[in-house]
Amino acid sequence: MMNRIYLDYSATTPPDPQVIEAMVAVFGSSYGNASSVHSFGREARAIHEQSRDRVAHWIGARSDEVFFTSGGTEADNHAVKGLALAGARIGKNEIITSAAEHHAVLHPVESLRKAGFDVKLLSVDKFGQLDPDEVKKAISSKTAVISLMLANNEVGSINKIDEIAAIAREASVPIHSDTVQAMGKIKVDVDTLGLDVLSISAHKFYGPKGTGAIYIRKGTRIEPFMEGGSQESNRRAGTENVPLAAGFAKAAELAESRLDEDHEKILGLRKKLMARLTSEFTGLLLNGHETECLPHILSVSFDSSVTPLDGDAIIMGLDLEGIAVTSGSACTSGSLQASHVLLAMGRDERTARATVRFSIGRLTTEQEINFAADALKRVVERVAKAGTGR
Ligand code: PLP
Numbered sequence: 001m002m003n004r005i006y007l008d009y010s011a012t013t014p015p016d017p018q019v020i021e022a023m024v025a026v027f028g029s030s031y032g033n034a035s036s037v038h039s040f041g042r043e044a045r046a047i048h049e050q051s052r053d054r055v056a057h058w059i060g061a062r063s064d065e066v067f068f069t070s071g072g073t074e075a076d077n078h079a080v081k082g083l084a085l086a087g088a089r090i091g092k093n094e095i096i097t098s099a100a101e102h103h104a105v106l107h108p109v110e111s112l113r114k115a116g117f118d119v120k121l122l123s124v125d126k127f128g129q130l131d132p133d134e135v136k137k138a139i140s141s142k143t144a145v146i147s148l149m150l151a152n153n154e155v156g157s158i159n160k161i162d163e164i165a166a167i168a169r170e171a172s173v174p175i176h177s178d179t180v181q182a183m184g185k186i187k188v189d190v191d192t193l194g195l196d197v198l199s200i201s202a203h204k205f206y207g208p209k210g211t212g213a214i215y216i217r218k219g220t221r222i223e224p225f226m227e228g229g230s231q232e233s234n235r236r237a238g239t240e241n242v243p244l245a246a247g248f249a250k251a252a253e254l255a256e257s258r259l260d261e262d263h264e265k266i267l268g269l270r271k272k273l274m275a276r277l278t279s280e281f282t283g284l285l286l287n288g289h290e291t292e293c294l295p296h297i298l299s300v301s302f303d304s305s306v307t308p309l310d311g312d313a314i315i316m317g318l319d320l321e322g323i324a325v326t327s328g329s330a331c332t333s334g335s336l337q338a339s340h341v342l343l344a345m346g347r348d349e350r351t352a353r354a355t356v357r358f359s360i361g362r363l364t365t366e367q368e369i370n371f372a373a374d375a376l377k378r379v380v381e382r383v384a385k386a387g388t389g390r
């Protein structure tokens with residue numbers, strides 16, 4: 001069988017064996033409903049609250065400020081819609097976000113726009129970063145919510161969210177940040193960053209898929225997301241998913257204890273990959289900031305004015321070589337659309353489509369990095385020769 005190399009850790013990560021072990025233990029034996037008052041329920045409740053404590057500790061929050069969700073998308077939807085609707089109750093109908101956000105923020109913002117909210121979509125610079133002054137200028141007496149990501153999932157650039165949050169605080173506007181890609185890669189502390197609300201997804205740091213959390217600072221005005229029972233302090237109705245939360249908590253614990261070790265190793269591999277790629281290809285563009293970036297993401301584009309290449313063919317060619325990577329693009333009905341993030345950074349459409357996002361993880365080896373660089377060289381030569389540049 002062909003050797004397969006996984007370099008798509010931004011999309012998702014393999015669950016750590018200790019995470020699986022933690023979940024299996026709960027799935028099998030502590031199956032009570034955490035909201036039941038009998039002993040089975042109390043046992044599940046105790047595990048669930050331990051998981052909450054663990055996650056809260058990791059981000060420097062109080063336990064009663066952390067609420068489990070079904071993942072990053074739900075946390076983002078809850079944050080954006082919940083803050084906007086709470087703002088509307090006091091006559092505020094404006095949302096500030098950016099063109100480079102994940103669709104889990106942009107799509108709910110678009111729904112709110114259709115429902116009558118005004119949206120100020122901030123632009124990003126050529127590195128995909130926000131200018132805090134632009135945030136300051138955009139705030140008005142009508143602003144209900146600011147939602148801006150800590151680090152971008154396609155190019156890895158990190159925003160000055162602490163500065164932006166200070167501006168929001170000064171103006172008494174609640175600020176949410178999608179911290180999904182940053183968790184486990186850089187230190188995220190709610191007070192250091194000064195955030196009111198943030199989103200977490202467990203499967204991005206070796207936890208299970210389908211679970212995550214929203215942090216809501218005490219005193220923040222936000223509407224509940226899911227209505228029904230009184231779970232998660234009336235913020236998120238639905239029977240608690242105790243096993244997944246336990247896996248999430250174990251992943252958080254591991255991420256906290258391994259932060260420096262992971263960072264050093266992964267950043268080292270990123271640098272090696274970058275050096276290999278720049279020596280192999282002319283006209284290769286780095287997407288994102290070279291130093292103010294997450295350690296695990298390396299996104300590169302082939303400049304269409306130097307080497308016009310078909311992005312679909314590159315990704316497919318790499319897949320045939322056994323390398324799992326993503327382009328900076330969304331796949332719609334079988335063909336790649338240029339990424340909204342890369343376009344917002346000023347890349348032309350053709351260059352944006354000819355993008356490869358490598359993302360590196362705990363299990364990546366130097367050998368894999370070298371193999372991937374060699375494979376990219378073979379694929380690009382084939383694609384260029386086939387002349388399928390579009
Ligand atoms: N936000 C960002 C920045 C992401 O990268 C992702 C996942 O790709 C999400 C939100 C959505 O998270 P989830 O997959 O847990 O719904």
